[in-house]
Amino acid sequence: MNNYIDLTDIEDLQELIKEALQLKKENSAANLGKGKTLGMLFFNPSLRTRLSTEKAAKLLGMDVMVMNAANDGWALEFEDGAVMNSDKAEHIKEAAAVLSQYCDIIAVRAFPGLKDRDKDEMELVMNSFKKYASVPVINLESATGHPLQGLTDALTITELKSSKKPKVVLTWAPHPKALPQSVPNSFVEFMQKLDVDLVITNPEGYDLNQDITKDTPVIHDQESALKNADFVYVKNWSSYKTYGTILSTDVSWTFGAKKLELTRNAKVMHCLPVRRNVVIDDAVLDSENSIVIHQANNRTFAAQAVLKRLLSPSAPKEKVK
Amino acid sequence: MNNYIDLTDIEDLQELIKEALQLKKENSAANLGKGKTLGMLFFNPSLRTRLSTEKAAKLLGMDVMVMNAANDGWALEFEDGAVMNSDKAEHIKEAAAVLSQYCDIIAVRAFPGLKDRDKDEMELVMNSFKKYASVPVINLESATGHPLQGLTDALTITELKSSKKPKVVLTWAPHPKALPQSVPNSFVEFMQKLDVDLVITNPEGYDLNQDITKDTPVIHDQESALKNADFVYVKNWSSYKTYGTILSTDVSWTFGAKKLELTRNAKVMHCLPVRRNVVIDDAVLDSENSIVIHQANNRTFAAQAVLKRLLSPSAPKEKVK
Amino acid sequence: MNNYIDLTDIEDLQELIKEALQLKKENSAANLGKGKTLGMLFFNPSLRTRLSTEKAAKLLGMDVMVMNAANDGWALEFEDGAVMNSDKAEHIKEAAAVLSQYCDIIAVRAFPGLKDRDKDEMELVMNSFKKYASVPVINLESATGHPLQGLTDALTITELKSSKKPKVVLTWAPHPKALPQSVPNSFVEFMQKLDVDLVITNPEGYDLNQDITKDTPVIHDQESALKNADFVYVKNWSSYKTYGTILSTDVSWTFGAKKLELTRNAKVMHCLPVRRNVVIDDAVLDSENSIVIHQANNRTFAAQAVLKRLLSPSAPKEKVK
Structure with a gap:
C-alpha cells in the first residue's frame, strides 16, 4: 500500500x-x-x-x-x-x-x-x-x-454478521444541516466489495453519484427496502443532483422502532455523531440493536x-x- | 477509586x-x-x-x-x-x-x-x-x-507544616472578575479532613455554601482571623448568596505585608494565576513566605x-x- | 549552554x-x-x-x-x-x-x-x-x-558548500506583508561566524540594523551583488530605518532565472513559507538549484x-x- x-x-x-x-x-x-x-x-x-x-x-x-x-x-x-x-x-x-x-x-x-x-x-x-x-x-x-470510515464499517459487518450473505440497507434520514456524501459514498464502495446484499434507500432527488452506486439497487420506498435487513446503516446526506442542498427534512424517514420491526432484528449502524430523534430515535439507539458504539470503537x-x-x-x- | x-x-x-x-x-x-x-x-x-x-x-x-x-x-x-x-x-x-x-x-x-x-x-x-x-x-x-487543587493543597500543607495542628486561614481577596467558588469549596472540604485548625474569613455577603463550610468558623473581620495563622490561603470568589456577583472590590482585603505580620510567620498559598497587588501584594509574593510556586509544582x-x-x-x- | x-x-x-x-x-x-x-x-x-x-x-x-x-x-x-x-x-x-x-x-x-x-x-x-x-x-x-533558523542555515551551508570559502549573498525580495527582520538578522550573525564571503543586497531604505551587519558589505545593486554567488538566501523584510513599513514592492527584486544566471550556479535558500513568483519564481524553486526543502529538513x-x-x-x- x-x-x-x-x-x-x-x-x-x-x-x-x-x-x-x-x-x-x-x-x-x-x-x-x-x-x-x-x-x-x-x-x-x-x-x-x-x-x-x-x-x-x-x-x-x-x-x-x-x-x-x-x-x-x-x-x-x-x-x-x-x-x-x-x-x-x-x-x-x-x-x-x-x-x-x-x-x-x-x-x-x-x-x-x-x-x-x-x-x-x-x-x-x-x-x-x-x-x-x-x-x-x-x-x-x-x-x-471517507475510506477509514468505510473500512471500519466493512470490518464491523464482517465481525458481527451471523449469516453468510447478510442484507445490508443504507438508508437516508433527515438532518438540519447540509452534509457531504463522503460517508455514504465510501460505505457503498466498501459494501460492493463484500459478500453482502446491498440496498440503498433515499427520497427522490437524493440518489448518490451513479458512478459510485453502479448497479446497487436504489429504492425510494424506505419500508420495502428495510424488509428483512440484517444491518441498517442510517445516514443523512445532501442532494447530489441538486448539489449540496437540503431537499427534504421529512421526519417519516427518521429511523425509529417501527422501522426496526420491518427488519430481521437488524443491527443498526451510524458513523456518529448522530442527532437523536431526528436521524435515529432514542428507542433504537438505546436498544440492543444499536451497534454504533461498537462501530466507533x-x-x-x-x-x-x-x-x-x-x-x-x-x-x-x-x-x- | x-x-x-x-x-x-x-x-x-x-x-x-x-x-x-x-x-x-x-x-x-x-x-x-x-x-x-x-x-x-x-x-x-x-x-x-x-x-x-x-x-x-x-x-x-x-x-x-x-x-x-x-x-x-x-x-x-x-x-x-x-x-x-x-x-x-x-x-x-x-x-x-x-x-x-x-x-x-x-x-x-x-x-x-x-x-x-x-x-x-x-x-x-x-x-x-x-x-x-x-x-x-x-x-x-x-x-x-476543584478536587485536584484541593488534594494539592492538602498535600502541600501536610508536607510543609511544622506544628502538629497548624492554624489554616482561608481569606477572600478582591478581584476584578466574578470567579467561581470551586477552589475555595474544595479547599474547605479537604482541610476539614486534615488535622488543622481551619478558619474562613470573608466580607459580609461572601459566605460560602454552608452545606460545605458546615461548622468551620466564618469570621468577617480579616485581621482577627489572621492572628497566629501558620498557613494563609488567599483566594477570590464571587458571592454565593447573591449568586455569581461581585459585591465588593475592597482593597483593604488585599493580602499585603501588614497582614502577614499578624500571622505566625505564615506560609502564603494561592492556586494561581494570581493578580499581583490586587489579590496579594508583591511584598508577600516575592518574600520567602510565599509558597505558591512550590504549591503549583x-x-x-x-x-x-x-x-x-x-x-x-x-x-x-x-x-x- | x-x-x-x-x-x-x-x-x-x-x-x-x-x-x-x-x-x-x-x-x-x-x-x-x-x-x-x-x-x-x-x-x-x-x-x-x-x-x-x-x-x-x-x-x-x-x-x-x-x-x-x-x-x-x-x-x-x-x-x-x-x-x-x-x-x-x-x-x-x-x-x-x-x-x-x-x-x-x-x-x-x-x-x-x-x-x-x-x-x-x-x-x-x-x-x-x-x-x-x-x-x-x-x-x-x-x-x-531566529537563532534556530540561523543555526539551520549555517549547518546547511556547511553541509553543502563545495568551495572552502563560498560567496554567500543575502538578497531582499518583495512581499505583500510587512515582515520582521528576525530571520535576516540571525542569518547575518551566523554567517559572520562562518568562513564565508558574505554580501547583503537590498533596496535603499532596507538596510538592516548596522549593529548587526557591522562591516558586512551592503550593496543596493542586486545584480552586481549576485555575481559569482555560491549560495543565495532570498528573504523579505520590512524597513528597519522607517521601522516596520513596506517601502517597496518592486518586482525587479524578485529572484528569477535571470538572476540565477548571474551566480556561480548558486544554491538558493529560503526559510519558508515562500510566496512563489513574488519572492522567488517557479523556475528557480522547481529547479535543482533550490535547496529550500533540504534546508527545511x-x-x-x-x-x-x-x-x-x-x-x-x-x-x-x-x-x-
Whole structure:
C-alpha cells in the first residue's frame, strides 16, 4: 500500500479486514512505528477521526503531530504558476514537501465546499498532497470519500454478521444541516466489495453519484427496502443532483422502532455523531440493536491496520530524505 | 477509586497524600500507564491544570489526547429525549460512550455559568460523564469543586507544616472578575479532613455554601482571623448568596505585608494565576513566605497519585471493550 | 549552554554544527531526553518551527507540551509592580516559575509588534522568560532574531558548500506583508561566524540594523551583488530605518532565472513559507538549484543539537525543584 486515499489503494480488502480484527484482539505491533511520526493535518474540525487515528498511531509506537490549518492561519495555494501576492502564504508544493521531511505518514482531512460539484470531485487537496508528498498520504475524510470510515464499517459487518450473505440497507434520514456524501459514498464502495446484499434507500432527488452506486439497487420506498435487513446503516446526506442542498427534512424517514420491526432484528449502524430523534430515535439507539458504539470503537483498529500497512517495509514507495 | 469527581471518591485521604509525596520523591511508576490513554476534555480553557495533569500522565507512561470542545465546535446535548434539530450535534450518551472506547480515563473541565445557582449545583456535565462513561472520570474543575487543587493543597500543607495542628486561614481577596467558588469549596472540604485548625474569613455577603463550610468558623473581620495563622490561603470568589456577583472590590482585603505580620510567620498559598497587588501584594509574593510556586509544582504529584489509583488493577469498575 | 536565546549562547558554533550533522546521520540520542519535558509556548502561530522542534524533542525521547497563549486566552503582565486589575491574569514571574516546574526546557515564540522599534529591541518576552525561568529557555523566533533558523542555515551551508570559502549573498525580495527582520538578522550573525564571503543586497531604505551587519558589505545593486554567488538566501523584510513599513514592492527584486544566471550556479535558500513568483519564481524553486526543502529538513537537526546541549549534564545552570 502506497497511500490510503480511496478504495483503489487497497489491494486485498478481505486481508486488510482480517488484519484489523487481529489487531483488535492482540494490539501487539508497538515496535513497528517506533521513531516514526504521523502528521495529522486538519482543514476541518475532527474529534472521532483524530482520536481514533491518534490512538491507533500510538498503539503502533508512533509519535503524532497535529496541525489545524484554520487555527494556524495556514492558507495554502494549490494553483500551478500562481503569483502569490494575496492571502495564501504557502504553496502546496512546499507544504507537502516540508511535511514529508518531518513526518513519515501524512494524514489529511479536507471537506467539500458543497457549492461546486465539479470542484469538489477534483479532490484538489487530497490529490495535491498525494502528488507532492514523498511519504504516504491518508485520507481522513475528503470531499467525496471517507475510506477509514468505510473500512471500519466493512470490518464491523464482517465481525458481527451471523449469516453468510447478510442484507445490508443504507438508508437516508433527515438532518438540519447540509452534509457531504463522503460517508455514504465510501460505505457503498466498501459494501460492493463484500459478500453482502446491498440496498440503498433515499427520497427522490437524493440518489448518490451513479458512478459510485453502479448497479446497487436504489429504492425510494424506505419500508420495502428495510424488509428483512440484517444491518441498517442510517445516514443523512445532501442532494447530489441538486448539489449540496437540503431537499427534504421529512421526519417519516427518521429511523425509529417501527422501522426496526420491518427488519430481521437488524443491527443498526451510524458513523456518529448522530442527532437523536431526528436521524435515529432514542428507542433504537438505546436498544440492543444499536451497534454504533461498537462501530466507533472499530475506528481505531481500521486506522491501525492502514497505518501498519503503510509502515511495513514492503511498501514500494520509498521515503527519500 | 472508581472516579475522581469529588472528595467522596477518596477512601483514605491520608494514604493518598502519602502516595503523592512518595511519587514526588521517586517518580517511578512509569510502566503502570503504558499503552493506556488519558483523554482530557476542556469545555473551558486551562493551562496549569492541563500541563500538570498531562505531565503526571506521561510520568506514568500514559499517552494523552487533548480535546478543546470550544475549538472543535463540539456542542453536546445533555437532555434526555431531546429532538436534536438545532445546534447540538452529539448527545452526551454517545460522546461519553465513544470517548470511553478511545480513552482509559476521561478528564473533564466544565466551569459554572455563575447565573443560575441550582443549575450549576446540578453539575450536569461532570455527572453526565460519570453516568455514561464506562471508564473512570476525573474532575479538572467543575461548577462547584476543584478536587485536584484541593488534594494539592492538602498535600502541600501536610508536607510543609511544622506544628502538629497548624492554624489554616482561608481569606477572600478582591478581584476584578466574578470567579467561581470551586477552589475555595474544595479547599474547605479537604482541610476539614486534615488535622488543622481551619478558619474562613470573608466580607459580609461572601459566605460560602454552608452545606460545605458546615461548622468551620466564618469570621468577617480579616485581621482577627489572621492572628497566629501558620498557613494563609488567599483566594477570590464571587458571592454565593447573591449568586455569581461581585459585591465588593475592597482593597483593604488585599493580602499585603501588614497582614502577614499578624500571622505566625505564615506560609502564603494561592492556586494561581494570581493578580499581583490586587489579590496579594508583591511584598508577600516575592518574600520567602510565599509558597505558591512550590504549591503549583505539587499539582503534578496530586494528579499522578489520582491517576495511579485509577489505573491500579484493584479498581472494581472494569472497562468493557 | 544555559539558554538558546541568541548567538552569544553558543560557545563553539563549529562544534554545534558538527553535532547537528552527526545527529542527522545517526539519530541516536533517544535516551537523553527520557522523562524530560519540553514546553513550547507560542504567542504567535507556528507550523514549521513547532513541527521540527517537536520532532527533534521526540527523537531525543522527550515529551512535548504545546501551549498557544492566544487560544488559551493567556495574557501576561510583564511590568514590575503592576496593579493587575485589568485584562492580564498572570504575571511573568509566576508564569515562568510555574512552567519551570512542569517543563525541563521552555521554548518561546514572540514576534515583534513592528510599531515601536525600541520596544521590540528590548525583547521583553524572551528576556523575561530568561530572567524568571529556572530552566533553560529556547528562542523559537523573537522580535529581533531566529537563532534556530540561523543555526539551520549555517549547518546547511556547511553541509553543502563545495568551495572552502563560498560567496554567500543575502538578497531582499518583495512581499505583500510587512515582515520582521528576525530571520535576516540571525542569518547575518551566523554567517559572520562562518568562513564565508558574505554580501547583503537590498533596496535603499532596507538596510538592516548596522549593529548587526557591522562591516558586512551592503550593496543596493542586486545584480552586481549576485555575481559569482555560491549560495543565495532570498528573504523579505520590512524597513528597519522607517521601522516596520513596506517601502517597496518592486518586482525587479524578485529572484528569477535571470538572476540565477548571474551566480556561480548558486544554491538558493529560503526559510519558508515562500510566496512563489513574488519572492522567488517557479523556475528557480522547481529547479535543482533550490535547496529550500533540504534546508527545511535541517531544522530538525539544528533543534536536536540545541536540545541535546541543553539536556546534557554539563550544563552549569541547575534546575532546582
